[in-house]
Amino acid sequence: MVKAKRKRANANQLKVLNQVFQHTFFPSTELRIQLGKQLGMSPRTVQIWFQNKRQSWRSKSRA
Template sequence: MPFLYSTHGKLRSRIQPKSFLPRRKRVTTQQLQILNAVFKQNPFPSIEERFNLSERLGISARSIQIWFQNKRQTVRSFAHE
């Protein structure tokens, strides 16, 4: 991307190279065990349940929402095979 090296500060400040982006955080084994246990009981947790999980596990509610979406998709894809 040529504009990353531009002398214009405005263009350069809008785009950050990948090396400056925050790294993805993976869930720990203990967090994964809890998430899987909750998933077995209810694959569609409510907003309140996701919020409680986020406080309990120290993960954002959005990350938990995405984890459940991905897990449901994984289960569906294995069911079709």
């Protein structure tokens, strides 16, 4: 069986996710579900995006 390719967020999805990130670093479960439906992503994918974004932000702020 072939492993499914990783899906990357497109420009529109990134725009919305980055706007939400500017308001809150830790979106609620309800907000993650709402974003997932709005963007066509799973809430888990949204959660992982925020985890990665926070880590990236911390790394840049330390440098």
